[in-house]
Amino acid sequence: MKKIIILLLALSASSMSIAAGDSFVNEKAHNNIRSTDSLRRGAKTYMNYCMGCHSMNFQRYNRVAKDLDLTEDEMMESLVLTDAKFVDKMEIAMTEEQGNKWFGKAGPDLTVIAKARGVDWLFSYLVNFYQDEKQANGWNNLTLPNAAMPHILWEMQGIQKANFVVETDKDGNEHEVFKNFDQIAEGSMSQEEYRDTVRDLVNFLDYSSEPAKLIRMSYAPWVLLFVSIFTFLAYMLKVNYFRDVH
Incomplete structure (x- = not known):
């Protein structure tokens, strides 16, 4: 419990420290933690696309299986893509040192990210990636500008380009303001389907940040x-x- 509190405080502090630089474009998640089907779909997306870089050190596979009404065989065959055991924590093989070396910054643990950031922030972040050749990884994000993370879900969403206009504030200072997105390459999903997928993923992150919420709600x-x-x-x-x- 002490480790969870420390991690939550650290993520919250990180969130506050960059708030001044965020050009936050808000979209509501509208997730439903009571939907077991949504949680299962979100867990599958997380295991396939996120867990290579992001651990959930305070969550266990058997706890997820229990809460999502999955048998041990269903969990291990459909969602666990490593040689981990059913009772293991949801850890990753990549160390922080390796993450810093390969990506410039290691991916944070996501167990309580929904508590630190909020579900609306996470949803907006995952739909607001756009192509930016000025960035080392080729991507940028409206919600978190200059993020080190690339757009791992681009094959689903496709590639979009952000258009900005220059505006002058009351003090005479010019600054860029986001106008809209142009879709320059289609993804495997429609925009609505992609948002539904992101909503399921955020729903799973919301559940993982406080699994006991399901018990309280029941x-x-x-x-x-x-x-x-x-x-x-x-x-x-x-x-x-x-x-x-x-």
Whole structure:
């Protein structure tokens, strides 16, 4: 628990430190953590596209299987792409030193990224990549400018180019403002299908940041029912006590 708190604080601090430089283009995630099908699709996308560089050191395969109603065989055959065991943590082979050497910056652990950044930020980040030849990796991002991460989902979304216009503020300073995207290469999915895929991925990240949320939400109707019955009984008791009070 202490490690999780430290990681969450570190990610939050990182988020605050770059906030001033973000040209955040907001899109709502509208994810639904209660949808098991969405969580399964998101887990599959994560395992196939994200886990090569991003670990989930505070999550275990068997816990994910339990929460997503998957058997051990279904989990190991469909989602686990390494020789990891069912009870193992969702770790990756790449070390931080290797990540820094190969990519300039190691990919962060994503166990609690949805808590640190928020689901809307994550959704916007994953749909706002665009081609930028000025960047070393060939990509840039409206939500997090000059991000070290390349667009790993470009084959799904396709390639888009960002158009900017120069505007002058009230102090006479000129700055670029995002106008729109031009689709210069089609992906394997339509834009709506791609957003649905990203929504599922963000949904899985939201779940992973707090798996106990599913348990709390399953108990919520019963708690509300208990409170309702208790309130009714308390009211009837009050009526009985004060029946003879004038």
